[in-house]
Amino acid sequence: MIRALGWLAALGLAAGLVMGFGVAPRELTQGNVQRIMYVHVPSVWVAYLAFAVAFVASIAYLGRRAAPADRLAHAAAEVGTLFLGITIATGSIWGKPTWGTWWTWDARLTSVSVVFVMYVGYLLLRGMVDDPERGARFAAVLGIIAALNIPLVHFSVYWWRTLHQPPSLMKPGGATMPPVILAALLVNFAALALVGAYFVARRARLLRREAELLA
């Protein structure tokens, strides 16, 4: 089951590469650099999806005290942090030739990095509690607070925004990009979402085996 998911993800990635490099046209002003968007944008979506999963799993854990929910929250938060890291790294690489700088304290860069740091703190907390049951409880509380905080971070940071492009898809008036580019973006999103799901499944299984070993 997990293996099939893995192969599906690999297939999706291949399709994403074809779409991103083959089918999608070269962007006029930015040139080939723009193609990094096909990783950059989908990975931030996957990251937030993973954080949403971690949020729901955290609530489920506090409600039912079921260990699988805790492992799911742990795995999803880790994978979300990873994908957010990918977003920041690819954005930085794209920003250098486009904006002329690796990093700027622009609104969306700032908010994403704040969320990133928040979840790194979550993973640190995970690592620092000796008693697994207590660790699961604390992490669930933090997972809930962190997820609730994401909109607050976005709003507060949005109000001193400067130079980032407005969001490509989720904005009033609908998407304005050409359908080919949109299709490439969505294929890559599906691919990265599959990769993320595969990682989460593998990580959760690893966590279960660790727990079984310790028990």
Next chain:
Amino acid sequence: MVWKDLLVERRSKETLNALAFFSLLLLFVFQFALGPDRERLAGVLPGLLWLGFVLAGLLGLGRTFVAERENDCWEGLLLAPGDKSAIYVGKLAGNLLLMLAVEAMLLVLFAVFFNLDLAGVLPALGLVVVLGTLGLAAVGTLFAAMTANLRARELLFPVLLLPVQVPVLLATVKATEAVLAGEPLGAVAHWLQLLAAADAVYVTAGLLTFDFVLEG
């Protein structure tokens, strides 16, 4: 709960005294680090002010549950009759009062050292400070309970608290800046709304999850 903690604090004056001295030291450090250039200092003053509040808050809030831990009263807290969220409210109220006291002192010190005229803006500034401090204390109290029994609590507490507090910090600094510049509160209404929303979210989340934190 509030009365107990405030009574202990009043008798010992331990935290308050130390924090007051700490905030004085902070002012010195800011001065030394930034030099005597008054105009530049005036520009970064709101930021400095909140940096001071947050640093003092980190120290003060981190100690929320020290008494319980050191005196082995943790079980006592657990056995206390009634709803656990009452303990949260009590601790939160105690922290809020303590921090407001420290912040008032820090504000006076700032006014003296940086030659600020606070008289006219005091009500507006007070509102911003209370809203910001409530947000800081709401999360701080929850996290303090969480980290109280951990190995690296001094380290983990700020590491967890600071990123979560970014919205509060941004909003308060911006609002303070506007207030000190003499603008009416209406100009920063969106920041105040954000602060109020953040406070509501944090306090609600704290009330609902405190039970799970306290278990042990």
